[in-house]
Amino acid sequence: MPGSPKLVGRREFLKTSGGVALFITAAGILPQLISCSDAKKIREQLEKHLITAWVRITEDGKITIYNPAAEMGQGSMTSLPLIFAEEMDADWSNVSVEFSPQETEIYGAEGWMPGSKLMFTVGSRTTKSYYPVMRKAGAQARYILLSSAAAHWNVPIAELTTFESHVIHESTNKKISYGGLVPFLMMPEILPDFTAERLKKPKDFHLIGAKIPRTEIPAKVDGSAQFAIDLRLPDMVYGVLERGKRHGAKPILTNETEIHALNGVLEIITFDYAIGVVASSLEQALFAKQQLKIDWSESQATGFNSQKVYSHYEAIAGRSTKGKITNKIGNVDRAMQVASKTYSADFKNDYVYHAQMEPLNAVIQVAADLKTAEVWVGSQQGQDTKLGVPDILGIPPEDVNVHLQYLGGGFGRRSMSDFVKECAVLAKKMAPLPVKLIWTREDDITYGTFRPLSLQRLKVCTNALGTITGFSHCVIGDGGNLVASGARNDHYDIPNQLVEWREASHGIRLKHWRSVGHAPNKFAIECMLDEIALDQGTDPLDFRRKLMAKSPRALATLEKAEEMSGWKSPSPEGRAKGVAFVEHGSLGTGVCEISVDHSNGKIRVYNFWIALDAGVIVQPDNVKAQMEGGIIMGMSSVLKEQITIVNGKVQQSNFHDYNLLRMEDTPESIQTIFIDSNETPEGVGETATPMVACAIANAFLRLTGKRLRHLPFTPDRVLAVLNQ
Template sequence: MAPEVNSRSRRAFIRNAGGVSFLIATGTWFTTKSEVLRNRNESTSIGSWVTVAPDGQITILNPAAEMGQGSMTALAIIIAEEMDANWKDVRIENSPIEPDTYGLQWGGQLGGPMITVGSRTVRGYYHALRLAGAQIRKCFVQAAAIKWNTDASEIETRESIAFHTSSEKQLTYGEIASFMEVPESLPSVSENDLKKVEDFSMIGSVVHRYDIPGKVNGTAQYAIDIRVPGMQYAMISRSPVYGARPELDNEDEVRTMDGISHIVTLSHGIGVVGESFEKCLAAKRALKITWSQGNKADGYDSRVAFDEYMQLADGSQMGESITELGDVHKAFSEASKEYHTVFRNDFVYHAQMEPLNAVVSVASDGKSAEAWYGSQAPDRARDAIATELGIAFEDVTVHNCFLGGGFGRRSMSDYVVEATQISEKIKAPVKLVWTREDDVQYGAFRPISLQSMSASVNQKGELTGWKYRIVGTGDGLLASGARVPYYSIPNKMVDLHSIDHGVRTKHWRSVGHGPNKYAIEAFIDQIARDQKTDPFKFRKRLLATSPRELKVLEKVAEMCNWTSAVPEGRGRGMAFAERSGALVAGVAEISVDKETGKIKVHQFWCAMDAGLVVQPDNAIAQLEGGIILGLSSALHESITFSGGVVQQSNFHNYSIARISDTPENIDIHIIPSQENPAGVGEASTPVVGAAIANAFLDLTGKPLTHMPFTPDRVKMILG
């Protein structure tokens, strides 16, 4: 039964056959956003967020992409905590892709974009969902108060039950939902109505993730698992050099191959459509395509690009200013010693385990479409389909599935647009699957970059000047993590040169923080050691006016017993970083096989202050995973271009961390805090490269200045 909502009222929840549904409308937000809600209610979708059924089941919608970071559970916990729900009653479903209702808090209000990027989800919904949970609880209390003809102040709630304190009376939320009168709007709540942190029973405790059982028994649905009636498979042979346009030389031959129904020419490739994956793969391999010349990336060689970067790094031309503080020139002219090191970082590929794919069904009249995908920006993907077809956003129905990894790649919508184009042309539903080779070779990578670092030190051994030039490709992607406001260096100058090579770059978990924190923290160790100062002591001095950061650093030193002797044949290195508001310090303990040049990380200690952490065990899992990913990018991962073409194609020549790379011990400590939640998902990755490089410096006395530290590079450095 379709619920009815009087659009002229400001009803914030609705009764229907299934119980009551709560539109989330918090405090002042409701009055300012009510127009939007009203408009939504008049259309087909209702912005309900929480529904309580008469049988007591509580359905909480999840507005964020679930790609392994666990936020679908965290967000529901936040609501359930404040509404005093019994977690056993809670069921979580994905919300519709309606950003006006379900978008992130953006400028203080919900209704921003529905993007799951930059470790934003928990911090981006935390306050709004707490207030919403408190409002819903208040509704149940008020309804019970009316029922018992008593004052709301005499009613307590716990685990989905309302109790009358002075009598034996109690009602479950389900029972209340079956008779609850619908008020005109949700009761107002303020910060004072929220629980005190010490009264939390779920936030900050270990609650098992809602999505895990399905991911263990094989029932979790990813987009690649979707099958719709009449669906065909599709695959695309894409430009080997980005921007090249295809001309197909053997269309008739491929079109008549067994099981192939269509050949579709796209601007950047040739699509083949057929009855199965195998048929499409055979057809794709048979395609003979001539690619257009004159592309920007023609002839691009990523190894040679570093020479060009070096010229810019050494040149006098200033780039875009990132930081300017004090008088760097004066600091260097008065220095007792200067330091200079150049660091390099290769392109890195996302390598999410589920290759890109999407199922799209465009109606035969082209006036509507339905799509299934796993996207970090499902609203943008929905919009991209609408734009592609020239139809309204509302005419596109979308389903965001579990993401088999995102890491930034799935915030692009290219794969969704491709499936739309093919479905529109063949007038049937398609499942477009990228092979691993497609996913690697048409990737959008963490950019190549060069960090030219200079520092001046005074006679007391204090850092007085900090000059840091980044040269690379990818504009803003290069700048993230370049600032070090927490280090008290009186004179700083950071600038950026970005060159467009015509190849694609993209956010990759922790973005520029990976390359930049590596360069910054490795450089600091070089200076500290040359100054014969312990790197921990050296950083402590730099963090003298940043107490919160200092505490994190001191914690990790305590965890690894920093002052203790390092076992024979091993080195220990430390690094500090902030990312998305989280402060992280890490220490790696490594050994090096001098014969093979292979670095082995034996232990990793990590301390984090990310404010209040909603799901501590999940946060630890994120930090563990982020350490492994950081280790993978630091030791293995390198994409290279030659002649404008990506040289790697699959996991045999793009190596990522395997289980044997796992440190024997990963020790993580989350510093207790009641500060606002910060982002956890990317927090540990940035410290890993430098922690390893610094451990290598400790062990061998030699710096590692080019990431990844592959066996070949290590052997060369060791001579």
């Protein structure tokens, strides 16, 4: 490892940001590095006042902690450093936070496979996956400070304590600040492996769980927070692409000469699926984009009509051959055969679009010799984590330097690097000029990557007692887990369960969209439960209480939601409540209260109550903000949003025909209560969103006796259901 190009590269990076003392990582590679590094070098590095790869301390007591995750509004810029500071016993008022380098070996957390490492801000797994990493690294930093103080004072380390960036030796009344220790820092011979037992107990936390403002909010109220789109570099040029409205169509530019002659146009670059234009200014690039005359080829999507495909999906659902089984418990077929009663229903959902407020963009500068590149991007990272740029440039990953910027929304869209690769293609051509690539809103929608359209066919059976004995959930749609996630029932005690996915592919670009398949699948599951409860004359919440008997954590959320929503007390005239349970890492029960305007089909949501078990809550107010945002985004998608495709072409192009929820439709309140827990934190970003469709549809069922089974619940659709 020592002397390898990778290590040198890292050291160089860390030097440029002020030097590095020690390479302490979650994997504990420190001992090897120390034993193989020369002592003089370590001493030199120590003199530069750094403690570990995660933290920098200076003599004035200022502490910088590095955040390895993307910040897209979910609060990683506070939550992860806070966990580190907790174990380090850092004085939070002197902590500042910076993005870490994008170096997975040092800053990655465990990926999907045990032992793997990733820097990938997806799946609401950031706090969960980094919780052990940051705690251990924080404890290691504290240990280095403790052992340095022990040596400095010549006292046993066991007699030392720490408090708010100070090491204290009580019996001699000695106290030294972390900053004051900097000149005396030394590396301990052995760095203990900080197992969970050696870390703080939750009862001793004073930062985790406290009301701590988010670190990056001040920069987000004065316009100074830097998103990639804000970057300006000397001699920067601007790139735009015209992509086909039909996904996968190939372009032929028919007026190249005319475009080249336009003011400011520097280059025209042909992609498989687009024509790129680079110009001296953004307005020139955009003007040229409008003048492009392009003949588009047919593609797989040709002839595809999204709103007509459901009959085809129903036919697929009706076939006797099963699809890919993704969950199987017991024997559903046999349960159906011996059941007293069976229920069946289809649920549908149209395509939805991410609509992150910052359109996709990137800035890349390739060196004149094409051998190195600097990348500025708002990315949910991944491809660990050079975002595909090395392949485009044909250079090693270590020669690409990624500067992560704030993300103007992610929601899954920025976990894909198509826009970064596009920018790399342009920047390679324009080297050494830096290129800012901007997608217009129209580009962002028409060439979007959508949450897939899908159909859920549910068949459920009960025995003579009315107990559910079998639950069959068949998902039809494109994208595998994109449509199949969230179709399991791990917290309902149902002895026979089957989840299967049947593929239907149309050549439409698809991507993870906040909560992925959970929203459509929970919609189907939770509505089905309410329909059965209604048929049995049982309260839907009581019905779930029975199903959750063996899942006490889920049940606790149900009963807390029951209490906080005043479930049993009647709603005002013309309103009704609906309930839904969702697991997405964390467990949550949501209750909403709605009314319906029978004249225009408009659903109004008044209140949402959420009881959440997310384990240890690192930042309570921020988790509440995630619940609020998750509900609002859920309401937006459930009541307003719809991408339709005709003959393979996306029909929407901007916010006039792709409607997002606005302030006028905001509920009066969204209240969240946490279930006390000392368990490892679980993700919270995607637990609220899937509650919305089912809670609204269930409230609608109780209010009107009618069933909403096709998302979104636009006024037209609601009216049609009311008039059935």
